[in-house]
Amino acid sequence: MSAMHPGYLPGFADEWSVSALSRYLKELLETDDVVRYVRVHGEVSNCKTYPSGHCYFTLKDQDAQLNCVFFKQARLRSEAPTLRNGMALSAEGRISFYDRDGKLQLYVENVTPHEGPGVLFERFQRLKELLEAEGLFAPERKRPLPAQPEVIGIVTSLQAAALRDMLYMLRTRYPLARVILAPALVQGEDAPASIAAALDLLNEHDEAEVIIVGRGGGSIEELWAFNEEVVARAIARSRIPVISAVGHETDFTIADLVADYRAPTPTAAATVAVPDIADWQAQLTVLQRQLMDAMLERLKELTDEVESVQRELERVSPLNMIDAYQQRIDSLTASLQISMRHHISLYQERLHGLALQLHSLSPLLTIARGYAVVRRARDQQPVTSTQQVQAGENLTIQVQDGTIPVQVLAEHIQSTG
Amino acid sequence: MEEQLSFEEAFARLEEAVAALQDGKLPLERALSTYQQGMALAQYCNEMLQQAELTVQQLSVDDSGSPVVHSLDGLNE
Numbered sequence: 001m002s003a004m005h006p007g008y009l010p011g012f013a014d015e016w017s018v019s020a021l022s023r024y025l026k027e028l029l030e031t032d033d034v035v036r037y038v039r040v041h042g043e044v045s046n047c048k049t050y051p052s053g054h055c056y057f058t059l060k061d062q063d064a065q066l067n068c069v070f071f072k073q074a075r076l077r078s079e080a081p082t083l084r085n086g087m088a089l090s091a092e093g094r095i096s097f098y099d100r101d102g103k104l105q106l107y108v109e110n111v112t113p114h115e116g117p118g119v120l121f122e123r124f125q126r127l128k129e130l131l132e133a134e135g136l137f138a139p140e141r142k143r144p145l146p147a148q149p150e151v152i153g154i155v156t157s158l159q160a161a162a163l164r165d166m167l168y169m170l171r172t173r174y175p176l177a178r179v180i181l182a183p184a185l186v187q188g189e190d191a192p193a194s195i196a197a198a199l200d201l202l203n204e205h206d207e208a209e210v211i212i213v214g215r216g217g218g219s220i221e222e223l224w225a226f227n228e229e230v231v232a233r234a235i236a237r238s239r240i241p242v243i244s245a246v247g248h249e250t251d252f253t254i255a256d257l258v259a260d261y262r263a264p265t266p267t268a269a270a271t272v273a274v275p276d277i278a279d280w281q282a283q284l285t286v287l288q289r290q291l292m293d294a295m296l297e298r299l300k301e302l303t304d305e306v307e308s309v310q311r312e313l314e315r316v317s318p319l320n321m322i323d324a325y326q327q328r329i330d331s332l333t334a335s336l337q338i339s340m341r342h343h344i345s346l347y348q349e350r351l352h353g354l355a356l357q358l359h360s361l362s363p364l365l366t367i368a369r370g371y372a373v374v375r376r377a378r379d380q381q382p383v384t385s386t387q388q389v390q391a392g393e394n395l396t397i398q399v400q401d402g403t404i405p406v407q408v409l410a411e412h413i414q415s416t417g
Numbered sequence: 418m419e420e421q422l423s424f425e426e427a428f429a430r431l432e433e434a435v436a437a438l439q440d441g442k443l444p445l446e447r448a449l450s451t452y453q454q455g456m457a458l459a460q461y462c463n464e465m466l467q468q469a470e471l472t473v474q475q476l477s478v479d480d481s482g483s484p485v486v487h488s489l490d491g492l493n494e
Contacts, residue, residue: 121490148425153476167473174471176424180486182476198476205476277466280428287431288459294438295452302445349489 022099027365029104040066040106041114044087057083059091059106067105068093078110078210086221120220124227127254131229137237137257143241145261145273146209149176151178152273153240155206157186162216162245162266169267174274180208186215196234203238211238212215212269213255214245226253235259245269364400373398377405386415431458453491 016024029035044058053072058065068091070080083089093108116389131137152170156163158181170177182198185191195213202208213235215223224245225231233392235258244259245266256262263269363373374383377394389395391410396403422430434455437443443451475488 026489079444139471150423150425158475167471175471176465178472178474180474180476181489201476201478205486277469281463281466284431284462286433288456290435291431291438291452291455291459292436294435294441295448298438298441298443298448301441302448364437382467 019103020101020331022097022102025104026097026099029095029097032095036120037092037094038106039090039092039103040088041088042066044089045085047083047085049083055083059089067098067103068108069098069105070108070111074107074109081113082109082270083111084219086219090114120224120227124254127227127229127259128230131232131236131258136232141236141260143260145241145243148275149209149273150209151180153182153202153211154178155182155195155202155211155213156215156266158183160186160215160220160266162214165216165267166212166245166270167264169270170274173271173276173278176277177274179207182243183226187218187222187225192228192230195225196230199234199238199242200233203240206239208240208241210273211240212243212245212263212266212273213259214243214266214269215247216265216266217251220251223247223251223253226255228254233256243269243273315355368400386413389413423460424469425467427458433456434458440443453473490491 001242014054014214042058042061042065045058045060045065047057053075055068055070055072055075058069060066070083074080074093090112091106091108092110093106095104095106097104101165123282131401135141154163154166156166158322163181167179170179180202182202185194199211202211213231214226217223226244232254233387235244235255241260242252242258243261243263244255245263245268246253247265248254248266261272262268263272270373364369367373375381375396375398376383376388377396380396383389383395389408391413393408395406395408397406434451437451438448438455473489475489476484476486477484
């Protein structure tokens with residue numbers, strides 16, 4: 001095909017008006033055998049559908065992009081699905097030059113999504129059935145999560161907001177823990193292998209007691225890694241219990257089905273993975289209270305025991321016997337004293353009577369009437385017989401008020417007998 | 418504490434101390450020492466909770482292909 005089209009020859013061979021050049025390019029493209037009708041595949045982005053029903057988007061791959069327009073009539077004619085950003089598809093149509101914007105673009109006639117929602121859903125279903133048949137979702141495979149994990153493994157992207165959310169929650173609820181991050185790509189082609197490798201690495205390292213694997217919310221394509229078989233199998237073979245935390249509440253992935261626990265969000269996963277120290281602080285207060293109460297109770301019991309033994313001891317004490325004897329002694333002493341006094345007074349009375357009697361019999365009274373008592377001076381024997389005295393012997397004569405010494409005259413001794 | 422107990426260990430011992438005292442069979446000296454230990458454990462636990470800070474480490478692979486952790490200061494706060 002010639003570069004010089006006769007119908008568009010300008011006045012000068014080397015200078016064009018913009019319109020003329022545009023028209024030339026348009027003609028050139030529309031008559032080219034190759035691009036007059038092409039089929040091209042890429043990922044949809046910048047997709048916009050206007051009220052007119054026309055849809056504009058960019059089809060791109062890693063290195064290039066192509067403007068596309070999908071007119072309403074073509075869309076209706078081809079019964080095309082609604083296009084969304086991130087969709088991978090093949091588009092068919094003609095390439096032309098849109099002179100007003102100076103853009104080369106593909107006028108789309110038909111699209112074939114590579115992995116439209118239908119295709120993804122089908123893959124999801126197939127894998128789910130396969131793994132279910134193997135028993136990977138069985139409730140008895142689910143392991144309990146550790147109540148107080150000291151080490152928590154996390155598999156996610158280092159850049160993810162989800163990671164910040166999880167760390168925030170762990171810091172708040174359970175700062176006693178240590179977190180081991182195993183970074184992984186969480187979207188894109190390499191994500192599944194990356195996630196599986198991170199899970200395996202945490203198992204090889206073997207310090208984490210529970211693993212949270214997940215990412216924040218996104219489109220189904222963005223979350224797709226968590227529906228891949230390699231991820232499911234890595235979760236299944238993890239010796240450490242796994243909590244899945246993919247996207248939002250409404251997102252359900254194969255990873256969720258295989259995991260030991262499915263958390264609706266990353267934040268929820270962090271919440272369920274650890275206890276709350278606020279609860280522990282409350283428990284500590286209760287335990288302290290119980291400890292004090294138990295101690296006081298024990299002390300009271302022991303005091304009671306001591307008191308009871310003391311009472312028993314007092315009851316059987318020898319002091320009690322001593323007291324009893326003392327009492328008897330006291331009472332005996334008392335009665336002894338009483339009877340003593342009684343006897344004494346009796347004797348006193350008798351004595352008095354005898355004294356009176358004695359008095360009435362006293363020889364002194366006889367002496368007082370003129371009688372005298374004669375005694376031998378040598379032995380004070382009363383002299384009642386002449387035989388008792390010899391001549392010259394000294395005698396005494398007792399009278400009422402004294403004694404009179406006398407001497408016996410021998411020639412005058414006369415016996416009357 | 419004579420040894421470095423983990424929080425969980427200390428907490429479990431505290432619970433044991435309470436149970437032992439509540440059982441009501443301990444002789445006086447044992448009861449008193451159990452009580453004192455229990456109180457010390459409770460204080461230890463409380464301090465641990467108040468002072469605890471989350472540690473964050475990153476796991477990677479060293480030259481020989483073995484997993485190795487290193488601290489990740491950027492994310493510690």
